[in-house]
Amino acid sequence: MANKTKTVAEIVRTIPDGSHIAMGGFAIARNAIVVVHELIRQQKTNLTLSQGVAGLDVDLLVGAGLVSHLIIGGGSLDRFGPNNCVNRARETGSVVSHDYTSLSICFRYLAGALGLSFMPIKSLLASEVLERLETGTAAEDLRRMKCPFTGEEYLLLRSLTPDVSFVHVQVADREGNCQINGPRWENEEQAKAAKRLIVITEELVPTEYIQRSPERTVIPAHRVEAVIHQPFGAHPTAVYGCYDYDADHLKLYVDHSRNPERFKEYIGTYVLGSGDHWEYLEKVGGLAYLEDLRAERLLGY
Amino acid sequence: MTAEIHATEIMAAAGARELRDNEVVVVGLGLPQVAAVLAKRTHAPGLTTLLEIGVMNMNPKDTPVGLADSRIFYHATTWSGFLDVMGMNLHRGIVDVGFLGALELDRFGNINTTLLKEKSQKVRYVNGSAGGNDVASLAKRVIVIMRHEKRKLPAAVAHLTSPGFVNGRSRSELGLRGGGTHRVITNMAILGFDPETHSAALLSVHPGVSVEEVVENTGFALRIPKQLPLTQLPSKEELRLLREEIDPKHIYLGS
Numbered sequence: 001m002a003n004k005t006k007t008v009a010e011i012v013r014t015i016p017d018g019s020h021i022a023m024g025g026f027a028i029a030r031n032a033i034v035v036v037h038e039l040i041r042q043q044k045t046n047l048t049l050s051q052g053v054a055g056l057d058v059d060l061l062v063g064a065g066l067v068s069h070l071i072i073g074g075g076s077l078d079r080f081g082p083n084n085c086v087n088r089a090r091e092t093g094s095v096v097s098h099d100y101t102s103l104s105i106c107f108r109y110l111a112g113a114l115g116l117s118f119m120p121i122k123s124l125l126a127s128e129v130l131e132r133l134e135t136g137t138a139a140e141d142l143r144r145m146k147c148p149f150t151g152e153e154y155l156l157l158r159s160l161t162p163d164v165s166f167v168h169v170q171v172a173d174r175e176g177n178c179q180i181n182g183p184r185w186e187n188e189e190q191a192k193a194a195k196r197l198i199v200i201t202e203e204l205v206p207t208e209y210i211q212r213s214p215e216r217t218v219i220p221a222h223r224v225e226a227v228i229h230q231p232f233g234a235h236p237t238a239v240y241g242c243y244d245y246d247a248d249h250l251k252l253y254v255d256h257s258r259n260p261e262r263f264k265e266y267i268g269t270y271v272l273g274s275g276d277h278w279e280y281l282e283k284v285g286g287l288a289y290l291e292d293l294r295a296e297r298l299l300g301y
Numbered sequence: 302m303t304a305e306i307h308a309t310e311i312m313a314a315a316g317a318r319e320l321r322d323n324e325v326v327v328v329g330l331g332l333p334q335v336a337a338v339l340a341k342r343t344h345a346p347g348l349t350t351l352l353e354i355g356v357m358n359m360n361p362k363d364t365p366v367g368l369a370d371s372r373i374f375y376h377a378t379t380w381s382g383f384l385d386v387m388g389m390n391l392h393r394g395i396v397d398v399g400f401l402g403a404l405e406l407d408r409f410g411n412i413n414t415t416l417l418k419e420k421s422q423k424v425r426y427v428n429g430s431a432g433g434n435d436v437a438s439l440a441k442r443v444i445v446i447m448r449h450e451k452r453k454l455p456a457a458v459a460h461l462t463s464p465g466f467v468n469g470r471s472r473s474e475l476g477l478r479g480g481g482t483h484r485v486i487t488n489m490a491i492l493g494f495d496p497e498t499h500s501a502a503l504l505s506v507h508p509g510v511s512v513e514e515v516v517e518n519t520g521f522a523l524r525i526p527k528q529l530p531l532t533q534l535p536s537k538e539e540l541r542l543l544r545e546e547i548d549p550k551h552i553y554l555g556s
Binding site: 053110 | 353354356362363367368369371372374375381384387388414415423425427429431432433435438439462463464467475
């Protein structure tokens with residue numbers, strides 16, 4: 001059996017500048033923060049990011065200046081606040097943002113995952129969301145067509161096939177069989193649309209554990225290039241069944257992200273000031289602090 | 302229990318009453334969640350509640366801070382994803398009600414959740430669509446819960462994120478399958494839409510609110526019927542559920 005475990009630094013070194021990276025988080029849930037921090041440490045540039053509902057992962061990468069294009073359905077940090085860095089980048093025009101919807105992003109990934117070049121959809125029509133896309137640089141990714149069978153008008157979405165997708169999961173074996181606990185938003189479509197798929201797991205388990213409940217395997221090993229093992233790898237976002245979001249740290253983040261100078265301080269202290277994710281975890285409070293975030297078995301948070 | 306009833310409690314109860322037993326509803330962030338849970342625990346035990354993230358029939362024990370909060374995954378009957386909830390349910394056409402919030406809403410029920418324009422024309426971006434446009438396009442009827450302020454109810458939204466009856470046109474003319482905006486529940490009143498003109502009409506005002514106040518705080522002309530009913534107040538049991546079980550920390554209901 002292949003052992004595909006790699007360090008995050010090794011993997012990030014293989015990501016060229018200008019890549020299209022799909023991030024598997026949703027708002028403040030299961031964000032691959034360990035990868036985000038390493039992308040910032042290695043100072044990647046000119047990235048295109050795609051995601052259904054953008055969260056802290058995308059906000060950090062945009063704020064740190066790594067991103068030139070966004071393809072997203074929307075996003076926020078739930079009640080902790082908006083994605084201030086993303087919104088600021090839109091306002092200043094430092095990032096070209098193609099703003100879709102949750103379902104249209106999912107359908108674009110689904111087309112990619114099915115090996116189709118496009119997917120018809122019945123939302124977006126008659127909206128300014130579509131008008132903006134059709135009159136901007138996204139026009140190349142959209143067409144309108146009448147159904148050859150019924151005559152109904154459809155919007156056609158070009159498939160999305162990211163260069164690499166990073167999905168954060170609760171459990172994986174060394175070969176890459178992944179089990180996701182809780183809802184999965186567009187994880188499966190995104191992961192299977194990507195040319196390369198890297199998973200980050202909270203826990204490494206023997207394959208025999210996977211074999212006990214194979215119906216829970218959302219991403220099978222043969223699709224996975226590498227497995228990064230990092231407990232608390234999504235901190236301060238939540239991983240269902242493992243730990244809750246860190247409300248205090250998210251508040252601290254939003255407090256910094258409101259202002260570009262303060263955001264730089266945040267990056268300096270927590271990301272560039274930490275050699276790796278273990279150092280970051282020490283910096284945010286260490287084992288005793290993180291223990292308080294650990295999920296209660298019956299609640300999952 | 303205090304005698305004073307908060308406007309958000311009236312909104313939550315009014316929202317709950319718009320839902321019928323055995324319907325399928327896609328629920329958005331905030332008060333819609335609260336209203337759907339209230340409906341399910343009162344007159345609509347057979348309600349199926351869906352969250353875009355991929356959760357069905359959530360039964361939260363602790364109040365969640367949003368749709369990505371594990372608290373809202375608690376005791377659900379299904380965990381899946383966008384493709385299931387937004388694709389094979391919403392896009393499939395079986396969702397009766399889409400329950401949304403709005404930053405701005407105009408006279409034709411068009412919704413903005415993307416950006417605001419300041420007086421200087423400077424644009425301030427906010428969250429964007431997420432599932433909002435999909436729900437507004439595809440649900441059989443859409444219910445919006447929002448604060449009643451003149452700037453939030455303009456003649457035309459600053460950005461048409463999610464379509465109602467765009468330019469007063471019918472949904473079939475717009476090429477949309479869903480029925481469009483059906484009710485707008487605010488802290489002052491309940492609005493509906495004229496079946497012919499598709500423009501907003503006042504359906505009821507909350508007790509203690511005058512028609513003049515509603516008109517003053519609305520940025521577009523409202524059709525006002527001669528006999529205007531008062532919005533029904535939440536019952537004692539509804540208030541108890543809201544205050545003690547559904548949102549005891551007043552995260553959504555205010556204090």
